[in-house]
Amino acid sequence: MTDEVIIEKHERVGHISLNRPKALHALTLEMCHAMSAALSEWADDDSLEAVILDHHDGRGFCAGGDIAFLRNSALNDGGVSGRKFFHDEYQLNHQMFTYGKPIVAFMDGITMGGGVGISQPCKFRVATENTRFAMPETGIGLFPDVGGGWYLSRLGGRMGQFLALTGARLDGSECLWTGLATHYVPSEMLGEIKARIIEHPDRIAGILSEPVGTPPKARIEGNADKIIKHFASDRYEDILASLEAAMGEDDWAMKERDTLGTKSPQTCKVALRQLAESAQLTDFADNMRMEYRIASRVLTRPDFAEGVRAVIVDKSNDPKWDPATPEGVTDALLDEIFAPLPEGEEWVPLK
Template sequence: MTNDILTRIDGHAGVISLNRPGAIHALTLDMVHAMTAALQAWKADAAVQCVIIDHAEGRGFCAGGDIAFLRNSALNDNGVSGLRFFHDEYQLNHLLYTYPKPVVAFMDGITMGGGVGISQPAHFRVATSNTRFAMPETGIGLFPDVGGGWYLSRLEGRVGQFLALTGARIDGAECLALGLATHYLASEALAEAKARIATEDVERIDGILGTLADTAPDARILGNIFDINRHFASDRYEDILASLDGDDGAWAVKELATLRTKSPQTCKVALRQLHESAALSDFADNMAMEYRIASRVLIRPDFAEGVRAVIVDKDNQPKWDPASAEAVSAALIDAIFAPLPTDEEWKPL
């Protein structure tokens, strides 16, 4: 088992600690496998009554997936190894979503991409003043996966579409206000919370977290809800851009400038993804859809180029292909969402 994942049993709690501080605990395939193995073992272990997911040393909870590995796959093996990563990561996401024992995720720090995928399925999601939550995939030509379509599409109004398209970072108070977190605790209270969860009746987890909860600051995003719902009302990306372009207010100008830096292909994919996710009743169906998208988007030009611009060369000057929303055809989006051959479709564990 990889040292990037530390597992132990503390009292009646199985504890999974992400331990890759140099990469802000970004998930590798070995880490995905280690987490899955631990969860599978504990599912059948009567001594383990709940699961805690946190991070060990260093900042951040989890910055996402291993983007460098995925880009290397896109460039060098036609996405084969990258798609295996997505396949197994999505199985982990689904395992957490359907887990029969209470799961508590401590989102104490950066919680992005793959970190969202392992925290949002948890029954209890604890935010702190350190929490910085985002799905920033439109900036690297990917898409808000790991269940992002399911969670974001179920937020009130059009906040999910706003977060998916802009990649906006929100803090712990905003996560609590939007329902992305169930509790807000001071970082200093986390050790006591974990200790009590591991030793007290599992029926008391909500009460433990509630007793230790701190009063969250005002959620800044709530002040922009009217503008978010108005400007991001359409599932047609061109309409959103036009709506923002027609508003000379500072907020609209800022958000339009942000969208101009994102992959037009990814933005159109995200809007359709959230639209289709909202109509699904089974999380497994959502993950199967996201796997179809991943199988196409991983090897499209925008992903390798986006990672180059943002992470590798850091010039922040991606050359998107297609370069504009108008140039992203309906046929291209249809092809990205098309079913896979039956034997290639994603299935849960």
């Protein structure tokens, strides 16, 4: 086990608290293993009725996965340890998605990447005024994984495609409006809410639904029609052309087109195809199998190491994408990224 995850049991409620504050609780492989082991143990514990998932200290909830570890793997071991990380992280994502007892995730703070992967499978997803939700992977040459294809493709109004491509950040009220959160609670009430859930785990829905004030208006609602219009196509070039056509009279379109200009063309096209294919799936395990195929290929392609260098390591924000243009990302390249893995290497959920 690891001290980066605090695992406790309060009578009828299990409590998993992320505890890596200096890294904004970004997930390591050891943290994933610790969480998975606790959930496995509690699944067979008839005295336990529910699980609380939160962060222990600092600005949370969870900023993602261990990007530095993944980049090191891409550069130094051909992606072997990185694929192991993805494999086991996805096992945790699937375990939570299929878990037989309700999990309450408190997304109080930054909830990005891997943090999305451990909050979205939960039956109850609580946002606050501190929530900052995003899937920013296209900016570092990755893609919205950890089940992102499943969750984003099932949002209405092309919202998932917009979030996947731009990496836009949503606040708590926007998460509630889009359905990414099930409830909104002011952060000052979280201690009381958690205490009441521990006391009455059979009344979680009622406790979270009691009047806690009206959340602020969701700002993104004002741009919903523009998102539907400009992000309507599953063809990346169409989205860019739609935004460009509106740039003369629409500052929002100009801003979003400029944003897309900073993203990896490869992973933007990957994300659009990922969401289109995921929307057709009926089994979450099939989605994770697809995402593991993508991750296994994208990890060692040039854009990931280069994107992390430019955005996170050097902070120069000058990535040299390869291919450099959307037109350079061919259907043949996408087919290669999405193709089945060799026999024995596919992702299979643990029983």
